Amino acid sequence: MELVALLLAALLAVACVAFVARPFLAEPETGDDSLGQASPAERERLRLLEDRDRALAALKELEFDHRTGKVSDADYEELVGPLRRQAAVALQGLEPARSVEAEAEAGDKVDARA
Amino acid sequence: MPELGRAALVVALGLVAYAALAGGYAAHRGRRRLLDSATNALFAAFATVGVAALVLLAALARYDFSFSYVASHTSRELPLGYTLASFWSGQEGSLLLWLLVLTGLGSAAVALNRRLVRSVLPWTVPILGAVASFFAVVLVFVASPFATQVAPLDGAGMNPSLQNPYMMAHPPLLYLGYVGLTIPFAFAMAALASARTDERWIVATRRWTLASWTFLGFAILLGAKWAYEEVGWGGWYAWDPVENAALMPWLVATAFLHSVMVQEKKNMLRVWNAILVAGAFSLSLFGTFLTRSGVINSIHSFTQSPIGAWFLGFIVVVVSASAALIIFRLPVLRTHTRLESLVSREAAFLYNNLFLVALALTVLWGVLFPLVSEAVRGVAVTVGAPYYDFFAIAFGLPLVLLMGIGPLIAWRRASLRALGESLLWPAGVALLAGGLLLAGGAGSKPAGLIGYTFAAFVLAAIVLEFVRGTRARHALGSETWPGALTSLVARNRRRYGGYVVHASIVILLIGAVGIGGFGTTREAKVAAGESMSVGDYKLTYLGSEEERAANAQEVRARIAVSRGGDELGTVLAGKNRYFAEQQTSNEVAIRSDWLRGEDLFVIADQFNGDGTVYLKVLVNPLVNLLWLAGLVFVLGSLITMWPDAREQRRLASRFAEEGVLVRV
Amino acid sequence: MARRRSPARLVIALSVAAALAVFLVYTALAGGTPSLQPSDLSGQSGRISVAGKVVGKPTGTARGESGLRFTLRDVQGTARVPVVYRGSVPDLFRTGRDVSVEGTLVNGVFVGDKLVTKCPSKYTNKAS
Numbered sequence: 001m002e003l004v005a006l007l008l009a010a011l012l013a014v015a016c017v018a019f020v021a022r023p024f025l026a027e028p029e030t031g032d033d034s035l036g037q038a039s040p041a042e043r044e045r046l047r048l049l050e051d052r053d054r055a056l057a058a059l060k061e062l063e064f065d066h067r068t069g070k071v072s073d074a075d076y077e078e079l080v081g082p083l084r085r086q087a088a089v090a091l092q093g094l095e096p097a098r099s100v101e102a103e104a105e106a107g108d109k110v111d112a113r114a
Numbered sequence: 115m116p117e118l119g120r121a122a123l124v125v126a127l128g129l130v131a132y133a134a135l136a137g138g139y140a141a142h143r144g145r146r147r148l149l150d151s152a153t154n155a156l157f158a159a160f161a162t163v164g165v166a167a168l169v170l171l172a173a174l175a176r177y178d179f180s181f182s183y184v185a186s187h188t189s190r191e192l193p194l195g196y197t198l199a200s201f202w203s204g205q206e207g208s209l210l211l212w213l214l215v216l217t218g219l220g221s222a223a224v225a226l227n228r229r230l231v232r233s234v235l236p237w238t239v240p241i242l243g244a245v246a247s248f249f250a251v252v253l254v255f256v257a258s259p260f261a262t263q264v265a266p267l268d269g270a271g272m273n274p275s276l277q278n279p280y281m282m283a284h285p286p287l288l289y290l291g292y293v294g295l296t297i298p299f300a301f302a303m304a305a306l307a308s309a310r311t312d313e314r315w316i317v318a319t320r321r322w323t324l325a326s327w328t329f330l331g332f333a334i335l336l337g338a339k340w341a342y343e344e345v346g347w348g349g350w351y352a353w354d355p356v357e358n359a360a361l362m363p364w365l366v367a368t369a370f371l372h373s374v375m376v377q378e379k380k381n382m383l384r385v386w387n388a389i390l391v392a393g394a395f396s397l398s399l400f401g402t403f404l405t406r407s408g409v410i411n412s413i414h415s416f417t418q419s420p421i422g423a424w425f426l427g428f429i430v431v432v433v434s435a436s437a438a439l440i441i442f443r444l445p446v447l448r449t450h451t452r453l454e455s456l457v458s459r460e461a462a463f464l465y466n467n468l469f470l471v472a473l474a475l476t477v478l479w480g481v482l483f484p485l486v487s488e489a490v491r492g493v494a495v496t497v498g499a500p501y502y503d504f505f506a507i508a509f510g511l512p513l514v515l516l517m518g519i520g521p522l523i524a525w526r527r528a529s530l531r532a533l534g535e536s537l538l539w540p541a542g543v544a545l546l547a548g549g550l551l552l553a554g555g556a557g558s559k560p561a562g563l564i565g566y567t568f569a570a571f572v573l574a575a576i577v578l579e580f581v582r583g584t585r586a587r588h589a590l591g592s593e594t595w596p597g598a599l600t601s602l603v604a605r606n607r608r609r610y611g612g613y614v615v616h617a618s619i620v621i622l623l624i625g626a627v628g629i630g631g632f633g634t635t636r637e638a639k640v641a642a643g644e645s646m647s648v649g650d651y652k653l654t655y656l657g658s659e660e661e662r663a664a665n666a667q668e669v670r671a672r673i674a675v676s677r678g679g680d681e682l683g684t685v686l687a688g689k690n691r692y693f694a695e696q697q698t699s700n701e702v703a704i705r706s707d708w709l710r711g712e713d714l715f716v717i718a719d720q721f722n723g724d725g726t727v728y729l730k731v732l733v734n735p736l737v738n739l740l741w742l743a744g745l746v747f748v749l750g751s752l753i754t755m756w757p758d759a760r761e762q763r764r765l766a767s768r769f770a771e772e773g774v775l776v777r778v
Numbered sequence: 779m780a781r782r783r784s785p786a787r788l789v790i791a792l793s794v795a796a797a798l799a800v801f802l803v804y805t806a807l808a809g810g811t812p813s814l815q816p817s818d819l820s821g822q823s824g825r826i827s828v829a830g831k832v833v834g835k836p837t838g839t840a841r842g843e844s845g846l847r848f849t850l851r852d853v854q855g856t857a858r859v860p861v862v863y864r865g866s867v868p869d870l871f872r873t874g875r876d877v878s879v880e881g882t883l884v885n886g887v888f889v890g891d892k893l894v895t896k897c898p899s900k901y902t903n904k905a906s
Contacts, residue, residue, distance in 0.1 A: 005117040020151050035236055068583050464786060696872065719840070
């Protein structure tokens with residue numbers, strides 16, 4: 001019994017070590033071992049995306065509350081403006097980034113052809 | 115085979131320690147392969163702990179008394195079901211269960227959010243590894259389930275009060291709750307460690323938090339049902355430290371669950387949420403420390419087992435590390451978003467946080483004060499139900515009120531006039547209900563009357579929400595009324611599921627006030643043929659019966675019950691005298707009247723030599739609402755957690771925009 | 779956007795103050811029965827509660843004429859006090875369990891009418 005138990009335990013240990021070592025065994029040499037942390041530009045983009053989604057969700061909720069009668073017409077008129085502006089600001093923030101990228105991409109393509 | 119179990123645990127310890135250390139280095143230096151390796155270690159740890167668990171389970175199934183654990187918690191005549199369940203009825207086994215659930219849930223959470231962890235929250239792995247390491251260390255060095263001995267002829271048996279289906283289900287459900295809170299804790303702290311201020315960890319852990327919170331709440335209620343039926347003093351919650359141990363993390367987790375909604379929507383209360391999640395996790399550790407270390411009996415019995423010291427040390431480490439991390443990241447956590455108005459939904463959530471935390475702290479003080487007093491002055495003071503009841507009312511009633519007002523109040527800034535209009539109907543219903551109850555004699559318990567008025571208010575507010583929503587939906591399209599209701603709930607699962615959960619709390623409140631405030635008790639000594647009356651009921655003692663069961667001598671009083679002339683059958687109440695354990699337990703008779711929601715609770719206190727029996731009888735009004743509340747609670751939670759295809763798509767498209775996928 | 783001082787801080791400060799006030803009012807009004815050990819009992823009068831470990835074999839019946847008689851010992855000590863109890867006996871009462879009895883001390887014997895057992899830790903072994 002004892003021998004069987006120890007054998008099984010040894011097998012278990014070996015299997016675990018192999019599993020733990022797998023990332024290194026699968027890629028002994030790798031160019032990029034980094035964790036893909038976001039650059040400041042990417043983080044800013046993420047923040048804008050969240051702002052946009054937050055504003056859009058808030059608008060949706062406001063519409064829902066208005067439709068179900070929780071928010072009066074007057075209050076709705078008062079609140080919807082700032083929320084729409086907030087969403088627009090976030091969307092605008094995302095737009096120039098895209099157009100800058102598009103420009104850079106276009107620039108690259110021009111350079112490559114030249 | 116115990117060697118296999120022991121070895122498996124040692125391997126598991128190595129794996130989780132590696133996950134913690136290597137994972138920490140990988141997160142700090144940004145090494146992908148090393149992090150993957152640490153993550154694999156976490157997965158492997160689950161498998162290894164699983165092997166250890168199977169070894170123990172097999173030993174139990176075989177009634178292998180060479181395992182000290184099996185010998186001290188089971189016996190030959192114990193039914194197999196209870197024997198297997200004794201896996202978690204003792205110190206070592208329950209620690210093994212904890213580690214199993216921890217590595218299991220941790221692995222699942224990381225696996226389902228692989229890319230998020232890799233790119234945004236790498237510290238999740240080492241944090242989970244560190245927590246698991248503590249339990250692994252304790253299991254290997256302090257409290258091993260695989261200690262062996264010369265096998266005795268028979269085991270010591272299981273405490274008779276534990277031989278009950280509720281008590282068997284209670285620990286696993288409780289642990290799914292306790293341990294589950296580790297997941298949001300790990301993700302939240304990882305977000306802090308990486309100085310991430312985005313909400314992705316919240317989105318990723320939302321269902322984990324909800325599920326853990328639901329299991330914890332349900333387990334507490336299950337424990338109460340056990341106490342009601344088995345311990346049988348007529349009540350359902352004794353504010354015993356063991357009970358409070360689970361209540362405290364649940365209260366703080368409730369605050370976290372709500373407060374995190376504000377962070378998601380308004381990017382506020384971020385410091386609160388970090389504190390709340392760390393608090394909930396620390397309290398869950400503290401809760402299990404309380405029940406294991408013996409410290410609740412007396413501060414002096416603390417030193418009888420080393421396990422208490424280990425747990426206390428770990429809790430200190432967790433609290434200090436969390437506090438340090440939060441303080442370190444305070445500049446990143448603080449937002450410029452300010453609370454605009456004290457009358458707004460944001461403010462309501464803030465008040466909610468405050469009351470829940472206050473209640474949790476009150477319970478904590480009630481548990482700690484006797485210990486502190488004994489340690490400092492040498493004189494213990496008992497903190498009993500009056501203390502807890504007072505604060506449960508003082509802080510609980512405003513919370514109930516908030517449950518009603520919160521959903522009706524607008525974000526950012528609510529005009530008092532609009533709020534008043536929203537609250538008009540519910541307030542009216544509440545006042546009407548209050549008036550009726552007052553006329554019905556509920557004024558004898560003012561706190562109860564107020565509680566019921568508030569309950570009516572909240573229920574009316576919830577019904578109003580459903581009505582308004584359904585009406586709006588119906589107005590949109592060509593759906594029938596039931597169809598409109600279903601699609602309303604389906605499209606707004608979080609909101610309406612939440613309302614159902616709130617309704618369950620109100621139902622619980624109604625039941626609790628009913629049994630606590632408006633019950634009747636009567637004691638009498640009756641001879642065969644004699645009757646006693648309690649409330650509407652008349653009980654006639656018919657005679658006593660004795661029977662010898664496998665492990666106990668059972669004696670019962672047969673009692674005929676009638677109400678207003680109608681015969682309602684007979685009940686059996688009595689005692690069991692257990693041979694092996696030399697203990698006597700009360701076996702109460704409970705006759706539930708489902709229509710009225712009340713219970714007739716009969717305790718046969720004493721069988722006298724002259725043939726008379728001493729009975730203590732209670733009428734517990736509305737007690738069955740407590741259990742109904744539990745079912746509604748789970749239903750509401752399920753609705754809230756139910757996967758929403760539309761929401762999945764939206765989140766998927768958003769995160770695809772940044773190239774990181776989040777599973778919610 | 780006007781930058782006002784957040785009212786949130788004020789709310790929190792007021793709440794803490796209010797909570798403390800509630801707490802102080804409660805402790806001033808209620809109090810709580812002091813719980814003593816058998817070794818602290820000498821000379822005590824009035825209604826108190828004694829907490830200790832049940833030792834020896836209990837005799838009598840709680841609803842009987844002479845009540846349930848048992849001995850309570852300091853949890854971590856040797857001082858003992860005899861107890862006569864009349865009332866409901868909870869399920870978990872037995873020799874070796876830690877209990878709390880409420881009543882008065884009469885001529886060196888503690889006469890009690892409320893008995894509470896502490897939920898035993900499930901994790902201590904059967905011997906305790």
